[in-house]
Amino acid sequence: MEILFTKPSPRAYNNLRKSSGIGGEKNLEPTEIALENSLFIVSIYDNNKLIGFGRIVGDGGITYVVSDIMVDKSHQGKGLGKLIMTKINRYFEENCNEECYISLIANKPADKLYSKFKFNYLKDFEVGMKRKK
Numbered sequence: 029m030e031i032l033f034t035k036p037s038p039r040a041y042n043n044l045r046k047s048s049g050i051g052g053e054k055n056l057e058p059t060e061i062a063l064e065n066s067l068f069i070v071s072i073y074d075n076n077k078l079i080g081f082g083r084i085v086g087d088g089g090i091t092y093v094v095s096d097i098m099v100d101k102s103h104q105g106k107g108l109g110k111l112i113m114t115k116i117n118r119y120f121e122e123n124c125n126e127e128c129y130i131s132l133i134a135n136k137p138a139d140k141l142y143s144k145f146k147f148n149y150l151k152d153f154e155v156g157m158k159r160k161k
Contacts, residue, residue: 029072029073029074029079030072030073030074031070031071031072031111031115032070032071032072032073033068033069033070033071033115034069034071035063035064035066035069035071036063036071036078036081038054038056038059038060038063039056040077040078041054041059041063041078041081041096042054042056042059043078044078044079044080044081044098044100045098047100047101047102048098048099048100048101048104049101050096050098050135062085063083065085066083066084066085067083067084067085067086067088067092067119068083068084068116068119069081069082069083069084070082070083070111070112070115070116072099072108072111072112074103077100078100079099079100079102079103079108080098080099080100080103080108080109080111080112081096081097081098081099081112082094082095082096082097082098082112082113082115082116083095083096084116084119084120089128090127090128090129091128091129092120092124092128092129092130092131093130093131093132094113094116094130094131094132094142095132097109097112097113097138097141099112109138109141110141110144113141113142113144113145114145116145117145117146131156132147133156133158134147
């Protein structure tokens with residue numbers, strides 16, 4: 029297994045989206061742009077196959093979003109999601125302060141993983157929202 033802090037190919041990213049169960053393929057051109065504009069990337073390979081991935085997007089100063097945490101189904105339950113989040117958490121510890129706004133949207137049961145890395149549910153008077161196209 030190899031951990032790299034570089035972007036995978038859009039095709040490898042799409043293959044992992046499918047094999048992890050996170051979702052279907054994205055168009056390759058916008059995927060290339062998205063990967064290129066990421067602030068921080070963790071890619072895990074097994075025999076040159078992308079099996080784990082996570083990234084941070086944002087402005088690099090105040091606003092950060094954890095995105096695309098995914099692990100190939102055949103490798104889930106082996107601590108790779110936790111490893112990805114440990115690397116992402118280290119980035120935040122080294123590059124952010126208490127004024128930074130760090131967020132994510134999680135699918136259950138992944139919320140249990142994120143709670144181990146200082147992510148909490150919103151307070152009763154706060155809401156999370158997602159814009160539809």
